[in-house]
Amino acid sequence: MTLRVLSVASEAVPLVKTGGLADVAGALPAALAPHGVALTTILPGYPAVVAALKRAKAVHAWTDLLGEEARLLAGKIAGHPLLVLDAPHLFQRDGSPYGDAQGRDWEDNWRRFAAFGRAAADVAGGAVKGLAFDLIHAHDWQAGMALAYNRFAPVSAPLPGVMTIHNMAFQGYYDARIFRGLGLPKAAWAMDGVESYGGVGFLKAGLQAADAITTVSPSYAAEIRLPEFGMGLEGLIANRGGDVTGILNGIDAAEWNPASDPALARTYSAKTLAARKANKRALEAEFGLTKDDGPLFIVVSRLTWQKGMDVLPEVLDHLVGLGGRLALLGSGDGAIERELHRAAARHPGRIGVRIGYDEALSHRMQGGGDAILVPSRFEPCGLTQLYGLAYGCVPVVARTGGLADTVIDANVAALAAGVATGVQFSGVDYPAFAQAISRTIALYADKPAWKRVQANGMAGDFSWGPSGKAYAALYKRLIEARS
Numbered sequence: 373m374t375l376r377v378l379s380v381a382s383e384a385v386p387l388v389k390t391g392g393l394a395d396v397a398g399a400l401p402a403a404l405a406p407h408g409v410a411l412t413t414i415l416p417g418y419p420a421v422v423a424a425l426k427r428a429k430a431v432h433a434w435t436d437l438l439g440e441e442a443r444l445l446a447g448k449i450a451g452h453p454l455l456v457l458d459a460p461h462l463f464q465r466d467g468s469p470y471g472d473a474q475g476r477d478w479e480d481n482w483r484r485f486a487a488f489g490r491a492a493a494d495v496a497g498g499a500v501k502g503l504a505f506d507l508i509h510a511h512d513w514q515a516g517m518a519l520a521y522n523r524f525a526p527v528s529a530p531l532p533g534v535m536t537i538h539n540m541a542f543q544g545y546y547d548a549r550i551f552r553g554l555g556l557p558k559a560a561w562a563m564d565g566v567e568s569y570g571g572v573g574f575l576k577a578g579l580q581a582a583d584a585i586t587t588v589s590p591s592y593a594a595e596i597r598l599p600e601f602g603m604g605l606e607g608l609i610a611n612r613g614g615d616v617t618g619i620l621n622g623i624d625a626a627e628w629n630p631a632s633d634p635a636l637a638r639t640y641s642a643k644t645l646a647a648r649k650a651n652k653r654a655l656e657a658e659f660g661l662t663k664d665d666g667p668l669f670i671v672v673s674r675l676t677w678q679k680g681m682d683v684l685p686e687v688l689d690h691l692v693g694l695g696g697r698l699a700l701l702g703s704g705d706g707a708i709e710r711e712l713h714r715a716a717a718r719h720p721g722r723i724g725v726r727i728g729y730d731e732a733l734s735h736r737m738q739g740g741g742d743a744i745l746v747p748s749r750f751e752p753c754g755l756t757q758l759y760g761l762a763y764g765c766v767p768v769v770a771r772t773g774g775l776a777d778t779v780i781d782a783n784v785a786a787l788a789a790g791v792a793t794g795v796q797f798s799g800v801d802y803p804a805f806a807q808a809i810s811r812t813i814a815l816y817a818d819k820p821a822w823k824r825v826q827a828n829g830m831a832g833d834f835s836w837g838p839s840g841k842a843y844a845a846l847y848k849r850l851i852e853a854r855s
């Protein structure tokens with residue numbers, strides 16, 4: 373029997389992406405199809421999403437979705453079923469999905485994502501003729517309210533629900549005054565409901581309403597029980613004990629495969645690593661870097677504290693001093709951007725900085741860089757190190773969360789056993805990070821060892837196979853427990 377699951381997400385490739393959540397939400401339908409799960413994705417109707425749905429059919433209309441009219445459009449995303457909440461007063465805006473062009477969050481985000489949650493709960497509960505579901509899978513705080521409505525104000529018998537945490541740092545926390553606007557019964561205003569530290573917490577509401585909680589790596593699932601990583605919700609996570617598991621993200625091999633990637637100057641495989649040189653030369657030219665055979669580091673990241681990007685500028689003199697170069701693509705914190713520009717000005721031809729978001733360039737960087745730096749303070753899973761592994765761009769990562777789970781440090785024992793895939797370091801500060809860069813540059817100088825580390829990474833299985841199976845088994849267990 374096919375299981376019918378509604379995946380509730382605020383972004384999904386190829387239609388809308390601000391970060392890793394979009395990669396995962398976009399990959400899940402194909403990952404689950406082989407395991408007897410038909411996954412339908414529901415997205416907010418941002419301009420790009422509605423524009424992509426050519427001749428979409430409206431399959432439902434609300435006259436009063438939290439006080440306004442809205443429609444539900446049906447279409448396809450990468451060949452899989454897609455539903456879109458078309459509510460122009462909430463989602464037809466310039467800027468990003470969450471804020472204006474200056475990066476300020478929309479003031480009515482609570483209303484936007486409460487309406488999205490209400491709509492998703494209605495759809496999952498059978499409000500739309502011809503659509504029926506067995507389970508709701510909600511991703512991050514933007515989808516948390518879908519599970520809260522399903523629990524406290526369902527349109528039919530509540531469905532089982534899974535809440536996946538892609539990043540505990542974003543919780544959708546609002547003033548208590550918004551509670552009245554949510555249209556929930558009074559009973560929802562409780563510590564085990566939507567109340568969170570005196571306000572309303574969308575992620576917390578989802579976690580409390582979920583039958584199972586997952587996050588995107590086993591290590592992060594353990595870390596969020598601690599105050600350092602739990603961001604105030606560690607008590608809840610610890611209490612839910614056995615309901616909390618970590619399922620590692622995979623990567624979409626159709627998008628991220630160096631043997632067929634159309635973004636690359638030269639495609640290659642582990643057997644033809646020498647072909648990477650053409651990509652390296654192209655990358656040097658693109659970033660205005662000197663052409664040489666020394667190590668070329670790359671960074672593709674949001675420029676934030678989470679990602680350790682405030683420490684990066686501090687280690688760049690050291691990196692260049694040892695003969696390294698850096699090509700960086702990212703955007704975020706203005707102070708970090710300024711420090712990076714300063715470092716680039718100090719080291720012309722050695723450091724190239726590109727502020728912005730550019731998907732194709734991120735592929736070219738993985739295909740031409742020698743090593744990717746990922747010094748995150750916390751990292752639920754992390755995708756750029758996985759892309760690095762698949763592309764022979766050796767990851768240099770902080771030992772935390774999914775980074776700890778996916779990279780094997782090139783210590784003496786791992787090198788001797790021939791299993792190393794990258795470099796790990798503990799503690800995101802100058803001494804640890806600088807030492808990791810020194811180790812990487814020394815390893816790079818040992819050509820046979822370096823090639824082995826590249827090839828080991830490329831031989832790894834980062835497909836969605838095992839994780840697709842794990843999600844399907846979880847859905848099945850929860851659905852069976854209800855029937």
Ligand SMILES: Nc1ncnc2c1ncn2[C@@H]1O[C@H](COP(=O)(O)OP(=O)(O)O[C@H]2O[C@H](CO)[C@@H](O)[C@H](O)[C@H]2O)[C@@H](O)[C@H]1O
Nearest residue numbers: 391392393538673702728729730734751752753754755756
């Ligand atoms: N300037 C730029 N130009 C082009 N592409 C850029 C870019 N900046 C970032 N990217 C891309 O955006 C994605 C970032 O994904 P990550 O998983 O590394 O982090 P993020 O914090 O967004 O995701 C959160 O959710 C994911 C999914 O579960 C978790 O892996 C992660 O740990 C968690 O923090 C990657 O595909 C990367 O290539």
